[in-house]
Amino acid sequence: SQQGEEDPQALSIQEGENATMNCSYKTSINNLQWYRQNSGRGLVHLILIRSNEREKHSGRLRVTLDTSKKSSSLLITASRAADTASYFCATALNQAGTALIFGKGTTLSVSS
Amino acid sequence: DVKVTQSSRYLVKRTGEKVFLECVQDMDHENMFWYRQDPGLGLRLIYFSYDVKMKEKGDIPEGYSVSREKKERFSLILESASTNQTSMYLCASSRHRNTEAFFGQGTRLTVV
Numbered sequence: 001s002q003q004g005e006e007d008p009q010a011l012s013i014q015e016g017e018n019a020t021m022n023c024s025y026k027t028s029i030n031n032l033q034w035y036r037q038n039s040g041r042g043l044v045h046l047i048l049i050r051s052n053e054r055e056k057h058s059g060r061l062r063v064t065l066d067t068s069k070k071s072s073s074l075l076i077t078a079s080r081a082a083d084t085a086s087y088f089c090a091t092a093l094n095q096a097g098t099a100l101i102f103g104k105g106t107t108l109s110v111s112s
Numbered sequence: 113d114v115k116v117t118q119s120s121r122y123l124v125k126r127t128g129e130k131v132f133l134e135c136v137q138d139m140d141h142e143n144m145f146w147y148r149q150d151p152g153l154g155l156r157l158i159y160f161s162y163d164v165k166m167k168e169k170g171d172i173p174e175g176y177s178v179s180r181e182k183k184e185r186f187s188l189i190l191e192s193a194s195t196n197q198t199s200m201y202l203c204a205s206s207r208h209r210n211t212e213a214f215f216g217q218g219t220r221l222t223v224v
Binding site: 035040042044088100104 | 145
């Protein structure tokens with residue numbers, strides 16, 4: 001059951017540009033989280049946005065959540081080569097006995 | 113800092129072998145998870161545990177079992193390894209069910 005789907009699958013930009021990734025999901029959520037994965041490594045948590053929040057910032061990251069459209073976006077401003085990684089959204093459902101469900105990810109390449 | 117440690121970075125096993133993947137976390141987290149990650153499929157949940165000796169099936173439990181005898185340790189067992197279980201395996205833990213997950217570095221398992 002793939003709850004979240006990221007879009008686009010791949011994104012290539014130049015350093016200094018902004019990168020926007022989108023995530024759509026299917027059922028109501030408790031919260032939505034974004035993670036980053038450098039090549040061949042584990043995932044690192046970036047930011048969590050609760051279902052009653054609409055926007056959240058953390059450094060160069062800005063996350064929005066639209067529960068009516070069941071979608072979220074992650075904006076990375078002023079991208080750097082070090083931002084090159086895969087980015088995943090994960091949804092936490094309201095149901096007991098469930099775990100975080102991840103999407104397939106967006107691969108971001110930032111060239112200098 | 114939370115640390116989640118997986119016992120091996122790389123593992124090569126033969127078809128039919130019984131394989132144990134070990135995961136240890138040092139932050140007294142209630143919840144632990146096993147995911148597998150394959151190109152184009154993202155992260156898929158195999159099993160998770162919300163307490164010692166408790167386990168819940170994820171989306172793809174077939175061919176796997178788990179053990180959680182102590183709070184800090186969550187083991188994934190491949191009863192009889194098959195080539196279609198060649199994958200990257202990621203362990204994670206979280207304090208509560210819907211909170212931030214911390215990941216290990218991953219185990220890349222190859223079954224030949």
